[in-house]
Amino acid sequence: MFTSTLLAAATTPLQWSPTVGLIIILANIVAIVIGKSTIKYPNAEPRLPSVNFLGNFGLPALLASTAFGHILGVGVVLGLHNLGRI
Template identity: 45%
Template sequence: MTYLTLNLLAAVPTTPVWSPSVALIMITANLFALVVARYGIQVKGVGPSLPVELPGLFAGFGLPELLAVTSFGHVLGAGLILGLAQAGLL
C-alpha cells in the first residue's frame, strides 16, 4: 500500500449512530425530493405503474418516478447527515 492509500483510508468521516434526529433528516430529505419531483417531472406515468393505489401526492407517478425520487432523496439525506455530523451539528 502506498502512503496516499493509507492517508485516504484514514480520512473516513465519522458516521453518526441512528437516532430520531437522523431519521427526521432522512424523512425531510425524501419529502423535499418528492415535492421537487412533483413539479419538476414533466412527463409522468411513463413505464410500469405502481401495483397499489397511493395518495394524491403520488398521483400520476409510475414505478420509475417513485424509484428515482426516493433514490435522490436518500442520496440527499445521506449527504446531509454526513455533512451535519462532520460539522458537529448532529
C-alpha cells in the same frame, strides 16, 4: 494511495438515531416535491396502487425521486455530522 487519503479523512462512526431518520424522511419529501415539478413523465407505467397518496407518480418516478432523496439525505446527515451538529 487513494485509500490512505480516504482513511485519513474518516471521522468517528455515525450511529443511527431518530434524528437521522427524520432528516432522511424530510429529504425524501423534498425530493418528491422536486421530482413532481421536474420529471417529464411522472405517471409512467407501471402505476402504483395509491396514486393520490404518492402524488400521482408511477413506479419509475417514485423510485427515481426517492433514490435522489436518499442521496440528498445522506449528504445532509454526513455534512451535519462532520460539523458536529449530530
